[in-house]
Amino acid sequence: MKNIWYIAKKEYASLFNSPVAYVILLVTFLTLGFFFWIEINYAVQYQQYVPSMSNTFSLLVFPLLFFAVPAITMRSIADENKSGTLELLLTSPVRDWELIIGKWLGCLFFFLFTLMVTLIYPLVLNTMIDKGIDFGLVFSGYLGVILLISAMCGIGVFISSLFNNQIAALFATLGVLILFWIISAPAQLFQGSVTADVLTYLSLTEHYYDTFLTGIIQLKDIIYYLSFTALTLLMANISIDIRRWR
């Protein structure tokens, strides 16, 4: 179990050795800041408009996370594989699942750190509105984003385990994320049928926009994201196994 922690810690630390992490932090901060500023100005001009965090969260989910997650997870296993360090990890007394969970956790930690930086926006907003903002809404927004990131990082780590090349992993992950974003779109074609329900259920974002973002925390959404994460990590484990047997 301790191994998970050592691997996560190393993964997290090494993210900050590459410029990618800083670029992501900067772009996130600037983009959100810019739209935050627009939101405030809008509220100043139209007195009846109540500024909220909802637009900030939407923007964070798409496009920011859709690009940031693949950029962070791409190297997790692909790079170990390419540099030969996977041979070291797989021959040291570390179980495959400890390695996978450690890698995933390291990536998750990075986004938790990013989210902590964005906490400044709701706090600033709170001071600007007389009666304060609804922190329940902020809480559910953040909870949903964390769950979403957990599932996205799962996909990223799994796909990274399939490749030797991080750029290939980057684009493949991006593709899969977008697939799970638009998967609910064809649901309208099958309106009312089971297919529509399944397609809508599979979508990564359907479980966020109408629920967490509007302050509704439902067990079924939490279970969706957690089982999504578990499944992707399991697939990553299988992928490492297959790699050995090849």
Place this chain on the structure above:
Amino acid sequence: MIKVTGLTKDYGLRRAVENLTFTASKGEILGFLGPNGAGKTTTMRILTGYIPPTSGKVEIGGFDIVDKSIEARRLIGYLPETVPLYNDMTVFDYLMFMANLRNIKQAEDRVDEVLEMVHMEERAEGFVGNLSKGMRQRVGLAQAILHKPEVLILDEPTIGLDPAQIIEVRKIIQELGTEHTVLLSTHILSEAQQVCNRLLIINKGHIVAEDTPEQLQSRLTGSKHITLRVRCGAEDMVPVIHDLPGISSVRLMDENTLEFETSVNQDARPDVARAVISSGLDLLEMTQDTMSLEEIFLQLTRDDFPVLPQESVSASTGEELEEKEE
């Protein structure tokens, strides 16, 4: 400590190693020799649990590498062929990371100790990515010996090192070899001869010979070859030397030089020297060659060299060679 039985590995349709059987016990340094593509790295990867065998069994300290992988892996220190390093870490952090994964107590002290052993203490805070090839090799070795492993598996450990470091590393290996089990592969035959207690020569995935370096030498060399130089009149010596016991195929090379063969278990040089002196000639030089390990290696790994069942290797290789020389 290491027990390998009937090990076979296929990569798709290509068979990399076939039916390898060998053991290595505590306090033994086993050298793994063979031409490129013989299957040395493949065997080591299976032994360390990186890839599973297609068939056969590997036990490390009594633990099966497939069924009891983690327990077996705890006993192993491994330096892979491509030295596994994280370029974006400092040498110290890298070794600390590995020490933590190995669950080493007082990890920092141990890391310092090992860094000193491989003479890298000055670069501890430097980034791995900035090291020279030889230094990288040393850090890789440091990682392998961190946890004082019962079984040390080194894939070409001295490649890229300067002569002073080669000597150092060999010394480390020899020290470790007294209490632990070391399996190392190398292309430097003199190294194998010097460091290893036992050699395993493999070719195309098969073991072609297994013995101590000395035994291999005397077993394969059917005869010793002697070159004799005198000051003129060598021609007259041909019949004289031919009549000495145990000497065969005397050849006159030029007016001063003779070459002939003697059997391995007899030293003919004193007799020859006396014969030359009593014939009134001046003896200038007499040299005796045994087959070098290089020659043995080339013999054993020739394409047309028959793959022998392990038991009969010792019996038949000698004959095989004698036939060749006639």
